[in-house]
Amino acid sequence: MTAHGRLSTSLPVVSGDKVSRPRAGESLVDPPAGEAVDRPPSGEPRVEVVDQHVVEFVSDSGEGAQSAGQMFGTVSAKMGNGVWTLEIIPAEIEPPPRTKASCSGNRVRIGKGPVTNMGETADVVVAFNEQVLYSRIDDGALRAGSLIFLDNKWAADPDPGIRESYARALEDFGSRGYLVQEVPMHEQCLRIVPDPRRGKNMWAVGLLCAVYQLDVDRVRFEIEAKFGRKGRKVVDANRALARAGYEWALENVGVRYRVPAEPVDETMVVMNGNQAMALGIMAAGIEVCSMYPITPATSVSHFLARSFAAAGGFVHQAEDEIAAIGFALGASYAGKTPVTLTSGPGLALKTEFIGLAVMAELPLVIVVVQRGGPSTGLPTRVEQGDLLAALHASPGDAPKIVMAPTSIGECFHFMITARQLAETFRTPVMVLSDANLATGQQPFERPEVRQEWLAPPVDQSRWQAAVEPYDWDPETGISQRPVPGQRDGQYVLTGLTHDSASRVAYDAATNQRTATLRSRKLATLRRSLKPPEVYGDPEGDLLVVCWGSTRGAVEEAIDGLRQDGENVSSLCLRFLSPLEPGLEEIFRRFRQVMTVELNYSDDPEDPHVDEGGRRYSQLAFLLRAATLVDVDCWSRVPGIPLSPSRIKEVLRQRLKGE
Amino acid sequence: MYGLKQDWIPEPQARQFVLEDYESGVPRWCSGCGDFAVLQSLRKLARDEQLLPEKTVVVSGIGCSSRLPHYVKTYGFHGLHGRPLPVASGIRARRPDLHVFVVTGDGDCCAIGTGHWIHAVHYNMKMTVMLLDNSIYGLTKKQTSPTTGKGYSSNTHPDGAMLSALNPLTVTLGITNASFVAQTVDWNPAHLYATLLEAHRHPGLAFVRIIQRCPHFTPDAHEHFQRDPSNVLLLTHPDGIPADDVVLRVFKNRDELDPTDRAAALEHAAREDVLPIGLFLRNPEAERYDLCSAVGLGMSAEKKLAAAQAAVDRFLI
Numbered sequence: 013m014t015a016h017g018r019l020s021t022s023l024p025v026v027s028g029d030k031v032s033r034p035r036a037g038e039s040l041v042d043p044p045a046g047e048a049v050d051r052p053p054s055g056e057p058r059v060e061v062v063d064q065h066v067v068e069f070v071s072d073s074g075e076g077a078q079s080a081g082q083m084f085g086t087v088s089a090k091m092g093n094g095v096w097t098l099e100i101i102p103a104e105i106e107p108p109p110r111t112k113a114s115c116s117g118n119r120v121r122i123g124k125g126p127v128t129n130m131g132e133t134a135d136v137v138v139a140f141n142e143q144v145l146y147s148r149i150d151d152g153a154l155r156a157g158s159l160i161f162l163d164n165k166w167a168a169d170p171d172p173g174i175r176e177s178y179a180r181a182l183e184d185f186g187s188r189g190y191l192v193q194e195v196p197m198h199e200q201c202l203r204i205v206p207d208p209r210r211g212k213n214m215w216a217v218g219l220l221c222a223v224y225q226l227d228v229d230r231v232r233f234e235i236e237a238k239f240g241r242k243g244r245k246v247v248d249a250n251r252a253l254a255r256a257g258y259e260w261a262l263e264n265v266g267v268r269y270r271v272p273a274e275p276v277d278e279t280m281v282v283m284n285g286n287q288a289m290a291l292g293i294m295a296a297g298i299e300v301c302s303m304y305p306i307t308p309a310t311s312v313s314h315f316l317a318r319s320f321a322a323a324g325g326f327v328h329q330a331e332d333e334i335a336a337i338g339f340a341l342g343a344s345y346a347g348k349t350p351v352t353l354t355s356g357p358g359l360a361l362k363t364e365f366i367g368l369a370v371m372a373e374l375p376l377v378i379v380v381v382q383r384g385g386p387s388t389g390l391p392t393r394v395e396q397g398d399l400l401a402a403l404h405a406s407p408g409d410a411p412k413i414v415m416a417p418t419s420i421g422e423c424f425h426f427m428i429t430a431r432q433l434a435e436t437f438r439t440p441v442m443v444l445s446d447a448n449l450a451t452g453q454q455p456f457e458r459p460e461v462r463q464e465w466l467a468p469p470v471d472q473s474r475w476q477a478a479v480e481p482y483d484w485d486p487e488t489g490i491s492q493r494p495v496p497g498q499r500d501g502q503y504v505l506t507g508l509t510h511d512s513a514s515r516v517a518y519d520a521a522t523n524q525r526t527a528t529l530r531s532r533k534l535a536t537l538r539r540s541l542k543p544p545e546v547y548g549d550p551e552g553d554l555l556v557v558c559w560g561s562t563r564g565a566v567e568e569a570i571d572g573l574r575q576d577g578e579n580v581s582s583l584c585l586r587f588l589s590p591l592e593p594g595l596e597e598i599f600r601r602f603r604q605v606m607t608v609e610l611n612y613s614d615d616p617e618d619p620h621v622d623e624g625g626r627r628y629s630q631l632a633f634l635l636r637a638a639t640l641v642d643v644d645c646w647s648r649v650p651g652i653p654l655s656p657s658r659i660k661e662v663l664r665q666r667l668k669g670e
Numbered sequence: 671m672y673g674l675k676q677d678w679i680p681e682p683q684a685r686q687f688v689l690e691d692y693e694s695g696v697p698r699w700c701s702g703c704g705d706f707a708v709l710q711s712l713r714k715l716a717r718d719e720q721l722l723p724e725k726t727v728v729v730s731g732i733g734c735s736s737r738l739p740h741y742v743k744t745y746g747f748h749g750l751h752g753r754p755l756p757v758a759s760g761i762r763a764r765r766p767d768l769h770v771f772v773v774t775g776d777g778d779c780c781a782i783g784t785g786h787w788i789h790a791v792h793y794n795m796k797m798t799v800m801l802l803d804n805s806i807y808g809l810t811k812k813q814t815s816p817t818t819g820k821g822y823s824s825n826t827h828p829d830g831a832m833l834s835a836l837n838p839l840t841v842t843l844g845i846t847n848a849s850f851v852a853q854t855v856d857w858n859p860a861h862l863y864a865t866l867l868e869a870h871r872h873p874g875l876a877f878v879r880i881i882q883r884c885p886h887f888t889p890d891a892h893e894h895f896q897r898d899p900s901n902v903l904l905l906t907h908p909d910g911i912p913a914d915d916v917v918l919r920v921f922k923n924r925d926e927l928d929p930t931d932r933a934a935a936l937e938h939a940a941r942e943d944v945l946p947i948g949l950f951l952r953n954p955e956a957e958r959y960d961l962c963s964a965v966g967l968g969m970s971a972e973k974k975l976a977a978a979q980a981a982v983d984r985f986l987i
Contacts, residue, residue, distance in 0.1 A: 090987045281985035291985075294978040299966070300764060323977035324969030326962075328763065331789035335756035338749075338786075342729075342760020345747055346768065350760075368750055455987055461978045466971055496745040496761070496768055499724040504694075504739045504746030515695075516740070 059225070059268040063124050064094075066131045067224075069216055070117035070148060071140035072109040073102045076213030079238065080138075081118020082453065083217050087230045088120065089282035089455045092273030094127035095120065096564070097284070098653065099451035100148075101308075101392035110174070115147035122224075122271045127454070128419065128564025130653050134158050136223065136269075138216040140197065141166060142181035149188075151652055156189025159267065161219060163212070165198035193265065195219065200260055204252045214250045218257025224269050228258060278457040285423040285449035288456075289379060290315035292427025293351050294323045295459065297466030298377070300350035302328040302340040307391045308447040309353040309381035333361035337378070341365060344374045345505060347470030347495040349431050351377040356385040356398050359405060366440055367406030368507045370530065373482065373493065375434035375441075377427065382446040382560075384651050393651030394447035396560055397611040399630040402442045403589050411531045413441040414589035418563040421456030422586070423449055428465045435467070437533045438493055444588070446610075448561040448653045475501030480512040489532035534590040541587055543594030548574060548581030551601035554667055556582040557643070558608050559631055561653065566608055568656035569663060578667060588634070596639040606644040606666065607632040608659055613647045691723060692716045694743040702889075704856030704882030705735050708802060711863045712742065712771065715870060726769045729758040731778035734809050734884075735802035738773045752783030755790035755799070762795045763963040769870070770797035777807050780816040780838055791845040794874045795960035798866065801838060801877070804884040805891055812887040819891075839939035839950060842877050843932060849956035850876035851935070852911060852949045856883075857896055860916040861904075861947060868911055873954050881945065895945045899923070905938065905948025913948075921947070 067084065071077035078099055089095040098119040107113040121131040133155035139145050139162050148154055166178035185192050201208035201215050208215075214235065221231055231254055239246045283291070290312045293301060301320065303313045316327050330336035333354060340350040354362060359380050369376050382398045384390025402414050413433055417426045423445060430441040475494045481503035484491045491512075494501025503514040509526060511517045546555070547567055558566045563584040570582045581602070585592055599605045613629035614621045628636065632645035646662050648654065692713040699705045716726060726744035730736035732751035739746030745768075749757050758772045779787050779801050790799070806824065807813040813826040817838065821830035842851050850872040854865040862880065869876030883891045895901045904921035906913060909929055913921075927938055929952040938946045 092987075280987040281982060282987055283985040287985070291978065291982055294974075294981055297971075297974055300760070302760065319977070319981045321966055323974045323981070324966035326763065326965060328760075328963065330756065331785055334753065335759075335786055335789065338753045338756030339760035339763065341749075342747070342757040342762075343764055344760075345757070346727075346761040346765045348764050364750055365753070458986060459982060461975055461982060463971055463975055466974055496727050496765065497724055499722075502723055502743055502745050504728075504748055506740075506748040507750060508748070 057266050057268045059270050061270050061272060063271070064127065064131065065122055065135045065224075065269060065271055066133065067120045067122065067220060068100075068117060068134045068137040068148065068153065069120075069213070070100060070115055070137065070144045071213065072114045072144060073105070073107055073116040075116070075140050075209050077117035077138075077140065077216070080213035080217045081120050083231065083234050083238065084220060084226075085118070085120040085122075085453050086234055086282055087221075087226050088122045088224075088271075089280070089453070090230055091227055092275055093271055094123040094125050095282065095453060095455060096127040096129055096131070097121070097451070097453040098130040098448065101451070103392055110141050110143040112143065112147035112150065115144035117144075119153070124272055124274050129568060129656065130448075130452075130565075132655050132657050136220070137161070138220060139163070140212055140216075142178055142185070145181070145185070154188075154190060157191065159191045159193070160185065161193050161195045161216075161265075163197040164194035165196075167194070195260070195264075197257075200256055201253060204256060205249055211249065211253045214253040215257035218254035218259075219261045219265070221254070222258045222261035223265055223267060224271070228255075280455045281458045282453055282455040283420065284451050284453045285417070285420050285445055286311045286381070286451070287315050288420050288423035289427055289443075289445065290319070292424040294320065294325065295424070295461045295465050296428045296431040298351050298427075298431055299325045299348050299467070300328065300340065300343040301325065301353065302330055302336045302343070302350055303353040304330050304333045304336045304358060306333070306353075306355045306358045308383055308450045309355045309358075309379065311450065312353050312379065312381075333358040334365065337362045337365040337376075340376055341369055341374050344369075344376050345496070347497070349375045349377065349435055349467055351379060351427070351431075353379045353381070355381050355383050356401070357388060359398060359401060363405045363407075366412070367408060367410050369440040370406060370410040370412055371507050372505045373438040373491070373530070374505075375431075375438055377430045377434055378440055378442045380442060380444050381450045382444060384649065390651045392447065394561070394653055395611055395649055395651065396444075396446060396562070396609050396630070397649070398444060399559070399588060399611070400633065402444055403634070405442070409527055409531070411534045412439055412589060413437065413534070413537065413587075414444065415441065415587055416444040416560040416585070417449065418560055418584055418586060419456065420449065420452065420454040421459075424456075424459060431467060433537070437490060437537060439533060444560060446561050452561070470495055470497070472497045474499045481514045482510070482512045484512060484529045486529070488536040489529040490536065538590035538593055541590070541592050543598065544583050544585060544592045546581050546583050546598060549579065550581070550598070552579035552581055553602065554578075554580045554604045554606070554663060555599065555602035556580065556606060556608050556659075556663065557585065557631065557635065558582060559585045559588060562608060562610055565654050565656045565659055569659035572656065572660050573663060578664070580663060580667070585631070588631075591634070591638055595635065596641060599639055599641040599643070604644065604666065605635075605641055606646060607635065608654065608662070609645065609647040610649065610654060611647050612649050613645050685722075687717055687720055687723070689713055689717050692743050693741070695741050697741045698737065699734060700885050702885035703734070704804065704880070705738065705802060707856040707859055707862060708735070708773075708800060708880060709738055709741055711859060711866050712738075714863060715866050716742075716744070718867070719870065721769050725767060726771070727758075727761055728771045728773060729754045729761065730773040731775070731783060732809070733775035733778050733807070735773055735775045736778060752778050752781070753786065754778065755783065755786040758797050759790060759793055759795050759959075762797055762960050764967060766796075766960065766964055766967075771870075772797055772799040774799065774801055776801065776803040776805060776815045776817040776838075780836055787842075788845055791842055791875055791877060792847050793959035794847040794849050794956050795958060795963075796873055797875055798869045798872075799875060799877045800866070801879045802882055803838065803879055804882040804888055805835065806884050806887045808884050808887055822888075824887075837940065838879050840936055843936050843939055843951060847956045848877070848951060849874035849953045850949075851939075851951040852876070853879045853881065853939075853947050854911075855881045855892070855895070855902070855945075855947055857892075858917065858920060860914055861911065861921075864913070864917070865911050865949075868949065872952070874956055874958055881947075892945075901944055903938075903941070903944040903946045905946055905950070907949065909952060910949040
């Protein structure tokens, strides 16, 4: 899983003459029914070939722009393009329509080669109303030159207030330099379905299929896959909608883009990170998933709820976060290494049981899909703010394994590794994903599930009575565990300090020794880890260290800077506990080392902040302590992923500042 | 051990268990503590039912009574305060071959673990839940518990508990899928044993509240009932807890209660003039979550592999 996307960051030029610009007053005129609004100039439109493009579908919550984006992304991926999607998720189920809060949708970045991040501003947007676009403007998603297909139904709305705000927005968009083409989405859909709120999304997919010359048959197939369960009528209506959008665009839209696909030899799959984790859980032979609903982790269990039983698994939806991990640990004690899923607030609740799992040495996989915090924070938005909380989950010294996937493929494969490590080291393993990976779709090489990935059956053979339940190997801290059902293996697991026979022991020597042995397991694991690979030259002016989902954007920024002749490299950590070895030596080969993260840190210039009191971002905090290298940081908590250009800008300043 | 049954090991001789086979360590409870009586009953039950020690798991939370697993030579899980029920449910979920016992206290079950109590009863997974209720926090030294009587002085309420005691029986009887609810006392070993035996044989979650005193902090809590057994109301029924002569000789004040009549059970459970003991509810037909959670158990590696591969292939490009 080390394929890196190299993308040109140059933006395509949209030929303005092919696109209608709103003229004052024009948008208020109700177009004659059934007639096209803007006829292209005669002749076939010119096809512009681009290396990559960013496309967005945005609508009011409930109008289906999210699934439109997913479908567009899936079809692009199936045509061989690199894809990364970013879901735009409102925090409420039914926010007031035509507001910023209602903005729901999907960003799809498609590329010639692999795509690892959400990219920059949008090239093309389909918007179901003008108000939701203001939410995207706030997030910096648009730029002068962004091409927007906007439903024109609001121009003729019976409510004069809506008509007016629509007209005002059109004028505002014009002054911002957006290229707006009004499209009769609502009216066109009304010919096919009674309620265009349920249908516009497929019409929009059809529209962009024509603009991007996607394979219409593949769209037909995806519609069948998506709506097949709902019956023939629904499938047919959605196909008719997509076709109508497609045909309307052929007639009335004057731009065409093509993102050529570079064929790959490997068989590929495309999915989002939560789906990949769910599949990884199945491929690891895990049989119990014990969870409590929490955004953005829950959809892992949604997938499992439909597919797990076929692989002999069971999803337990517990009464609360604490019970979810308690149930998991019960299953673990009884021999089945389970998985529990959560996000920040749930992690907080689970910490006491995590301490028990460490103390009593129970294998368990804990998936934490990070969102903005603290407290309820930003439930649907991304942050990497739980690293230290994961490392230090539980009071006292509670060493545990912490890993972080950096791509969708790793979301799959890490689950298999996590289960194996949990069992080998008889310990909880935390896997830190985040909201960006959770909902981001990306193709990766289809994994061939292997029998050795599966958990072995529960050992029920007779235990050797002479072997104690914590027969620690003094070199590694590792021990085998008896499982209920194993004759002569009877022991009482306890969260109290205990000796190798699991007898409660309060004495100083036992407490010191057992704490040491638990920690030794991490030291042992670290010995078997390889030093991380540097992306770029092994020495230079600046090394950027990152972890998790920021990898793609960081590496794209590094590519850009290196093309500009800058001597920068990056390094991405996948094991955070124990830390991957050799870091100090790598860091010493660079004049500056800094982290780029999606969590909070003080800026040195902030009022009252001095060097001794400055709060560093979480990985930087960790690396400074571990290596004694003066690792700097730049981090932000915008709730959205970092873009390569933003990172580039920061790094360039850092390089100049020296 | 692929493809072999869990009980594949041939048994050269039939194993016969005696009480000592279930004994482990020296209990560190105070003299006069009712926990000893429960421990004795549990060991006796294991012996009489010839439970395989390796197939028996005793799960507890934190508190004086939660030390009990350490004194039984079976598998045991002495976990967190208030959380034995989720752990026991997780053990039960995929191991229908195990006998699961839960030891919990009035603080453990009715205060910090209340949420789990409600839901575990609703899940109705087969296990025996023993609530060792001495109406006080003992291990942390005399704090008011939810079942402490109004006015009783403790270190947290020196002027007396401000509210009336919470009634664990009426709570449990009100939960959907409650399938076995009984009450007994630590000072009558025969009734205690008979109740636990019925509980263990029940196909579902059996909830048994055991009324105890704490020799240090609530020594006189049940004087009233102990000195004059007519203040105890023995619930009888052909389908209730079988009462032998010893029990019948002590408890003369009796009432017949049909354990399928939940309304009558609630009425009896709420009585404060007498202490009702016996079986309040028995419904072997109630829904059981452990029958749902065991689905797919023992699936072959080949089938698992094929299912995982098929799921991956749904995302093929």
